Amino acid sequence: MFSRKGWGSGSGDEQFTAELSQLKRRGASVLVVGAVRTEQRQEVSRRLLGQTTSQPRRRVLVSTTGESHTMSHLADGDDAESATTALVNYETQSRGAAAANNDSQSMESVSVQSDDSPTTAATLADLGIAVSDAIEEFERDATSLAPGELRIAVDSLVPLLEEYGAERVFKFAHLTNGRTRDADGMIHYHLPLDRDSDVVSVLTPVFDIVIELRDRNGLFQERWTINDGDYSSGWLSIGQS
Template sequence: MFSGTDGVGATDGGFSDELSRLKRRGASVLVVGSVRPDQCRDACRRLLGCDADRVRRRVLVSTTAGPHHATHHIDEAGSAALSVIAYETQARNVTTAEPGETPSVGTETTEAESLADLGLAIEQGIEDFETNTAALEPGEVRLGIDSLLPLLEADGRQRVFKFLHLINGRTRDVNGMAHYHLPVERDARIVQTLSPLFDIIVELRERNGDYQERWTIEDGDRRSGWVSVGAE
């Protein structure tokens, strides 16, 4: 949707206008839903602007074990303007990865072993983009975190709430977009706790092999219908 390549389906009044305003100002997005990894990957690629013609400068944070996060979302053409950060479990796996899991993207990975280190690494990634770019355009900087669950398990709701507040503010300073995956259902208590931090909540679901999304803006008064985004 933010890339300008996807429709939004049936919408309430003012939905598209508000999306456009958030794109110019910068936005924070919480992606929820217990769905297949390929649906999460597809949503992440679009939120990162992978199919857009314009240059995107991306900070990718992996908090989960398994094949390297960057190889799921960015191809070789997108690696030049890319900062990759591995947090805790993923950081330990970087040094013991099997040959098939070796990152194909030519980007050095920064390892963060605490929430404070993670915040500093994200800040440094954004600052590097500011330093090396004459003028960042709205929506040019994209931050993606593949799961908030490890952060919540390690540091608790209060510390993660504060962390997200600070990171969202820093991303908005450059009119960028930050998105975070939380693989739980929309009505989970933790979603209600974190919702005030976000401009947009994106719900993911699968119905009979059809991948669908529903976008809700801020106070919930503006919402898209369930939009089919296909299946891979």
């Protein structure tokens, strides 16, 4: 993902590749924007999660869009149930309230989970804690995390923005990105809005990389931008499997 091969004619190819390599070593946060098909987003997530390499990875997969864990299928084989993958579900307050109204069980009994179940977070603060706890667990298990070994994916920021607004989501991303960077890891979030939308403009400063996705006449393309425009890959055509 960070080799020079395949990059288009962006602003300073060598500088762009060098900066990507540095980000990989010291940790990076990525915002993926643009309205494209689900399978195209999944392909981007697989690459950012390091599924296309043989190097060891420890992954935190965060689902925000539904009660079932929509990210677990991104883990290879049995990885979703392994000690190297942590699953986190964010359950919006509206979904939680509906469940409470339709279920006579107490909140205490509802929150009980088996060891292989995803961790459930009901608030933005709880979500940040759950991600941090997952990172801490990996750090305890491993002698040391290699640069880029930790990979985190958040399937959508939309439910968080709808519930908490851009300012609080900005603070959440800032703290979570910092925790990920402390472990020399990479975290990415999906936000299916145009690059020039207001909310993307508000959130962009807290991210190291913005990846824009688009579909042009059936051709899936992406463009990487580093440090709010200092370096750009130009538009790249991505083959579909």
